Amino acid sequence: MTRTVTSTAPGLNHPRQPEVPGLFTLVLHTHLPWLAHHGRWPVGEEWLYQSWSAAYIPLVRVLRTLAAENRRHLVTLGVTPVVAAQLDDPYCLQGMHHWLANWQLRALEATHIRKAAQAGPTSTPEALRELGAREYTEAERELGEFETLWRHGGSPVFRELLDGDVIELLGGPLAHPFQPLLNPRLREFALREGLADAWQRFAHTPAGIWAPECAYAPGMERDYAAAGIGHFMVDGPSLHGDTALGRPVSGSNVVAFGRDLQVSYRVWSPKSGYPGHPAYRDFHTYDHTTGLKPARVTGRHVPSQSKAPYDPERADAAVDTHVADFVETVRQRLISESARIGRPAHVVAAFDTELFGHWWYEGPVWLERVLRALPAAGIRVGTLSEAVTGDYVGAAVELPPSSWGSGKDWQVWAGEQVADLVQLNGEVVDAALATVDKALTQATGSLTLAPRDFVADQILRETLLTVSSDWPFMISKDSAADYARYRAHLHAHATREIAGALAAGRRGHAQRLADGWNRADGLFGALDARRLPSA
Incomplete structure (x- = not known):
C-alpha cells in the first residue's frame, strides 16, 4: 500500500508522488x-x-x-x-x-x-x-x-x-x-x-x-x-x-x-x-x-x-x-x-x-x-x-x-608501481615508533608519566604525512606522480632527520629541526605522542 x-518545506505546496519504500x-x-x-x-x-x-x-x-x-x-x-x-x-x-x-x-x-x-x-x-x-x-x-x-x-x-x-x-x-x-x-x-x-x-x-x-x-x-x-x-x-x-x-x-x-x-x-x-x-x-x-x-x-x-x-x-x-x-x-x-x-x-x-x-x-x-x-x-x-x-x-580503487583490491596502494613507497613507509614507521618510545620513556621509565614532548609529536606528525594514501594513489594513477614521490620522500626525510638527531642524543638540534619542520607541517596541534599505544 x-x-x-x-x-x-516553504514554497513547495504541491503534493508529492506516492511514497517509495526504503531510504536513500x-x-x-x-x-x-x-x-x-x-x-x-x-x-x-x-x-x-x-x-x-x-x-x-x-x-x-x-x-x-x-x-x-x-x-x-x-x-x-x-x-x-x-x-x-x-x-x-x-x-x-x-x-x-x-x-x-x-x-x-x-x-x-x-x-x-x-x-x-x-x-x-x-x-x-x-x-x-x-x-x-x-x-x-x-x-x-x-x-x-x-x-x-x-x-x-x-x-x-x-x-x-x-x-x-x-x-x-x-x-x-x-x-x-x-x-x-x-x-x-x-x-x-x-x-x-x-x-x-x-x-x-x-x-x-x-x-x-x-x-x-x-x-x-x-x-x-x-x-x-x-x-x-x-x-x-x-x-x-x-x-x-x-x-x-x-x-x-x-x-x-x-x-x-x-x-x-x-x-x-x-x-x-x-x-x-x-x-x-x-x-x-x-x-x-x-x-x-x-x-x-x-x-x-x-x-x-x-x-x-x-x-x-x-x-x-x-x-x-x-x-x-x-x-x-x-x-x-x-x-x-x-x-x-x-x-x-x-x-x-x-x-x-x-x-x-x-x-x-x-x-x-x-x-x-x-x-x-x-x-x-x-x-x-x-x-x-x-x-x-x-x-x-x-x-x-x-x-x-x-x-x-578491499578498497574502492582499481580492481577493488589494494593494488593501487601496494602494487608494483609503488613497492618502493611501501618499503619506505615501513622503514620510516618502524624507526619513528622506536625513537618516540625511547624518548618518552627515557626520563620517567613510563610513557604515560612522560611530559609532553614537542619533538616526539613532530616525528609522528611527519610520519603520518609520509604514509598518506594520496602519494601512492597519485603515482599509480600517474597524476602528478613526481610531486607525490617528492612529498613522500620529503616527509620521510623530515622524520628521519628529527629522529636521527634525537636518537643520537642531540636533543637541542632535534628541537630546532622539529621547530623548522613544524613551520610547514604544523597541522594537528593537539596531536600528543604520549597517547601512542604501547608496543
Missing part, C-alpha cells in the same frame, strides 16, 4: 592531502583553493539554503582531519582570501580584453567579456560569503550544520593513511587522534567514518568498535554487490555500508557520467590569459581550441534532465531492491565532495535540485546513522580485503 505525502543516503567524502607550504601550481595550494572555492563554499551554500526550507538529515558528509585542519589554518585562510580576490581581478581582466591572445571560439573578446562578467559576479559573491561566514575557519561553518541536524559527520584517521598496510600501533593512534580532532573542531564525535580509500582488512572492525565507531563505508564489490542493507561485520556490532554502484555510476564512473555532457563546462580547457575556463565540453573528441563557449542556459537545462534521470534511477532501484529482499531497502550513493563544483562545475546546482526532487518523488532521504536506527541492517558478513 502506498500513501501520498505533502511537502512541509547521499554520502560525500571530503579529502585533499596537506598542501599548505608545499608548492602552489600546478599541484599544491592552488588545488586547495580551487576545491574550497568551487566545491566547499557552494556545498555549504546549498546545505544552508535547504536548511532554511526546514530540510534536515540531507547528507552524510565525511570531512577528513587533514581537510578540516586546512580549512581552519590561518595561513590557508589568508591564502584563500587572496585567491578569491585574485579570481575577481582575473574576471575583471577578461571583461577588458580587446584582442584574443589565442585562436578559437572561446577566446574572442566578446566571449571573454561575457565570461568575465559572469565570473566577476560569482567571485564577488564568494568573497562576501567567505568574509562573513568562513573568516574564522571551516569548523564553525560545519558545526552549525551539525547542530541543526542538516548533516551527519563522518570522521577518519589523521592524515588519511591506507590503514591495512599500517603498523597497528600507528593505525590505532591515527584513528583515535582523528576522532579527537573532530570533537575539538566540531564538538561532535563522529559515530561513523569514511575509511581512507574505503580500505578494509579483516579485523579492522575490532579497531573501530574499540574506538567507538559504529559504521563505516566500503565499496559495493566488498559486499559482493548486495548493498541493499548495511551489514554487521564478522560478528561485531560495527556496520559496513556499501556504495551502490548502479546508482553512483549514473553520476560518475571511470568511463561515463553526467559531468561529461556536452553542455557542461569543460574542466580541462583554460583561457591562458586569464586562467578562466571558458568552454563547454562540446564533444568527447573535440580539441580544446575548437570547443564551443560555455552557455549557462544550455547547461541549466542539462542539470534538470540529469536531476530527473537520477531521481528515477533511485526510485526504481529502491522499488526493485525492496522487492528482491522482501523488506524496505537502503540505497547509498557516494562520491568525492570535490566532484561537485571543482570537477563538475554544475554539480552544486544539481545537488540542490536533486535534494529537493527526491522527497518530492516520494523518496525518503536520510543519513547512515538513520539507516542504523531505522533497522536498514541485515545479516552479518565477512568482508574481504
Whole structure:
C-alpha cells in the first residue's frame, strides 16, 4: 500500500508522488592531502583553493539554503582531519582570501580584453567579456560569503550544520593513511587522534567514518568498535554487490555500508557520467590569459581550441534532465531492491565532495535540485546513522580485503608501481615508533608519566604525512606522480632527520629541526605522542 505525502518545506505546496519504500543516503567524502607550504601550481595550494572555492563554499551554500526550507538529515558528509585542519589554518585562510580576490581581478581582466591572445571560439573578446562578467559576479559573491561566514575557519561553518541536524559527520584517521598496510600501533593512534580532532573542531564525535580509500582488512572492525565507531563505508564489490542493507561485520556490532554502484555510476564512473555532457563546462580547457575556463565540453573528441563557449542556459537545462534521470534511477532501484529482499531497502550513493563544483562545475546546482526532487518523488532521504536506527541492517558478513580503487583490491596502494613507497613507509614507521618510545620513556621509565614532548609529536606528525594514501594513489594513477614521490620522500626525510638527531642524543638540534619542520607541517596541534599505544 502506498500513501501520498505533502511537502512541509516553504514554497513547495504541491503534493508529492506516492511514497517509495526504503531510504536513500547521499554520502560525500571530503579529502585533499596537506598542501599548505608545499608548492602552489600546478599541484599544491592552488588545488586547495580551487576545491574550497568551487566545491566547499557552494556545498555549504546549498546545505544552508535547504536548511532554511526546514530540510534536515540531507547528507552524510565525511570531512577528513587533514581537510578540516586546512580549512581552519590561518595561513590557508589568508591564502584563500587572496585567491578569491585574485579570481575577481582575473574576471575583471577578461571583461577588458580587446584582442584574443589565442585562436578559437572561446577566446574572442566578446566571449571573454561575457565570461568575465559572469565570473566577476560569482567571485564577488564568494568573497562576501567567505568574509562573513568562513573568516574564522571551516569548523564553525560545519558545526552549525551539525547542530541543526542538516548533516551527519563522518570522521577518519589523521592524515588519511591506507590503514591495512599500517603498523597497528600507528593505525590505532591515527584513528583515535582523528576522532579527537573532530570533537575539538566540531564538538561532535563522529559515530561513523569514511575509511581512507574505503580500505578494509579483516579485523579492522575490532579497531573501530574499540574506538567507538559504529559504521563505516566500503565499496559495493566488498559486499559482493548486495548493498541493499548495511551489514554487521564478522560478528561485531560495527556496520559496513556499501556504495551502490548502479546508482553512483549514473553520476560518475571511470568511463561515463553526467559531468561529461556536452553542455557542461569543460574542466580541462583554460583561457591562458586569464586562467578562466571558458568552454563547454562540446564533444568527447573535440580539441580544446575548437570547443564551443560555455552557455549557462544550455547547461541549466542539462542539470534538470540529469536531476530527473537520477531521481528515477533511485526510485526504481529502491522499488526493485525492496522487492528482491522482501523488506524496505537502503540505497547509498557516494562520491568525492570535490566532484561537485571543482570537477563538475554544475554539480552544486544539481545537488540542490536533486535534494529537493527526491522527497518530492516520494523518496525518503536520510543519513547512515538513520539507516542504523531505522533497522536498514541485515545479516552479518565477512568482508574481504578491499578498497574502492582499481580492481577493488589494494593494488593501487601496494602494487608494483609503488613497492618502493611501501618499503619506505615501513622503514620510516618502524624507526619513528622506536625513537618516540625511547624518548618518552627515557626520563620517567613510563610513557604515560612522560611530559609532553614537542619533538616526539613532530616525528609522528611527519610520519603520518609520509604514509598518506594520496602519494601512492597519485603515482599509480600517474597524476602528478613526481610531486607525490617528492612529498613522500620529503616527509620521510623530515622524520628521519628529527629522529636521527634525537636518537643520537642531540636533543637541542632535534628541537630546532622539529621547530623548522613544524613551520610547514604544523597541522594537528593537539596531536600528543604520549597517547601512542604501547608496543
